[in-house]
Amino acid sequence: xxxxxxxxxxxxxxxxxxxxxxxxxxxxxxxxxxxxxxxxxxxxxxxxxxxxxxxxxxxxxxxxxxxxxxxxxxxxxxxxxxxxxxxxxxxxxxxxxxxxxxxxxx
Amino acid sequence: xxxxxxxxxxxxxxxxxxxxxxxxxxxxxxxxxxxxxxxxxxxxxxxxxxxxxxxxxxxxxxxxxxxxxxxxxxxxxxxxxxxxxxxxxxxxxxxxxxxxxxxxxxxxxxxxxxx
Numbered sequence: 001x002x003x004x005x006x007x008x009x010x011x012x013x014x015x016x017x018x019x020x021x022x023x024x025x026x027x028x029x030x031x032x033x034x035x036x037x038x039x040x041x042x043x044x045x046x047x048x049x050x051x052x053x054x055x056x057x058x059x060x061x062x063x064x065x066x067x068x069x070x071x072x073x074x075x076x077x078x079x080x081x082x083x084x085x086x087x088x089x090x091x092x093x094x095x096x097x098x099x100x101x102x103x104x105x106x
Numbered sequence: 107x108x109x110x111x112x113x114x115x116x117x118x119x120x121x122x123x124x125x126x127x128x129x130x131x132x133x134x135x136x137x138x139x140x141x142x143x144x145x146x147x148x149x150x151x152x153x154x155x156x157x158x159x160x161x162x163x164x165x166x167x168x169x170x171x172x173x174x175x176x177x178x179x180x181x182x183x184x185x186x187x188x189x190x191x192x193x194x195x196x197x198x199x200x201x202x203x204x205x206x207x208x209x210x211x212x213x214x215x216x217x218x219x220x221x
Binding site for chain 2: 001036038043044046049085087089091092093094096097099100
């Protein structure tokens, strides 16, 4: 089974900071990697799929990169509304999620 | 409009059973591989089970293997999860999702396992 890990597990940054979250797959998954944002009490929101393709309507400050086993989600300029937990997910066939990264404002 | 509507959740005692359903509409259900995913209160997202479009391939997470059974009825545009021998740790909101991430998320159905 493919396992997904994320780092850090939480982070605190200032408004306007560049934030990077890393996701690693235990074996190669090509670019079948998605990123979700989840706010308390809400259904997860798809931000990025195919490792780097921005979902329609998602602000351009979000970007993704990587292929194979190592992936990153970058928020170029952190905004107050970005406070949430972020999950990476391997897809295409069974879905596997990373443990999540909680982002808040310093 | 694409819709996935989960139902069948509720309160059940440990050791009990429940059958969840996911009603699909607005797309060709038979073309999509599907999954059940869950989220326990205050916890992360956990994949539970996968079924291919024709039901020929099925996978389970180790945490539910031998207790849960996934199935689908393409004629009824429906996905199911039969949950037996339920444990407190199965308490979660359960969602159905497609493997290609094209269809979005429903609102989920809450399963509470408690005496």
